[in-house]
Amino acid sequence: MNESSPQQTHYDDEISLVDLAKILIKRWKTMAVIFIVVVLAALAYALLQPRTYSYTSLYGVAEQGPYDALESPEALVAKAQSLYVGPETRELLDSLGLQNLPFSIEIENPEETLLVSLTSQAAETHVEAVTQLHEGVLARLKESQQAMVKRRKEALERQLQSAKATLDAAKQSDSMGAAEVVAGVMGRIAGLEASLVELREGEISQTAVQSLNPTGTSRTLILALGIVLGGMLAVLGAFFMQFAGLVCKSLKEDA
Known part of the structure; x- marks a missing residue:
């Protein structure tokens, strides 16, 4: 008889699925309260969280020919990051x-x-600051490119002027190779004139255009996660309350 008592105690300590179901049914009010509180907290967080959008600006680099950049976009990106963003950010911080x-x-x-694209993710309340920063960086990019286009144009015009002077001199020459010189110089003049025509300044395509859809975690996803978390915490809360109740009962019996 004595040998069977440990085995009997072992069986009494086991919890079956039926016992677990009984605990959940018994503690349904606790589960409901925990679930509702967590879901309401998730809903409040989702509604109070500011909607974040992506704002994009685009700058088309200056070209010296079709699809031939006067300055590579990669070089412009490096220049903007190292030279333009810092000063413009400091000016914006001072103004705000x-x-x-x-x-x-x-x-x-x-x-x-x-x-060259400039992208910022910000709440709608910060759209003016985003626009101001983008406009400042874009203005510096355009100013730098305009100076480069101007230098390139002046160089081409000097070369064209020199070629025309050479052409006039060749036409007045009576040498046997004058005709070949004239043909070569005319070809060069045509090339320089074409380069001047194809030379195109950089342009700002768009400034701080807002994305159609919000970025970041959506409100629907936050609410869905709140529902899942609420269900998990409700079950854990029910078991904890049951455990706490058994502990209190055991302490009273010992007393």
Whole structure:
């Protein structure tokens, strides 16, 4: 008889699926309260969280010919990151009276394009600051490119003027090779004139255009995660309350 008591105690400590179901049914009010509280907290967080959008600006680089950049987009990206973003950010912070901007700016060259893109993810309340920062960086890019286009144009015009002077001299020459010189110089003049025509300044395609859809975690996903978390915490809460109740009962019996 004594040998069977440990085995009997072992069986009494086991919890079956029926016992678990009984606990959940018995503690349904606790589960309901925990579930509702968690879901309401998730809903409040989803509704109060500011909607974040992506704002994109595009700059088309200056070209010296069809699909032939006067300055590579990669070089412009590096220049903007190292020379332009810092000063423009400091000016914006001073004007707004802030220590740090509530958003960042990413500058890159989309693959297989002659574009430089500026992208920031920010709440709608910060759209003016985003626009101001993008406009400042774009203005510096355009100013730098305009200076480069101007230098290139002046160089081409000097070469064209020199070629025309050479052509006039060749036409007045009576040498046997004058005709070949004239033909060569005319070809060069045609090439220089074509280069001047094809030379195109960079342009700002768009400034801080807002994305159609919000970025980041959607409100629906937050609510769905709240429902799942609420269900898990409700079950765990029911078991914890049952455990706490048994502990209190055992302490009273010992007392």
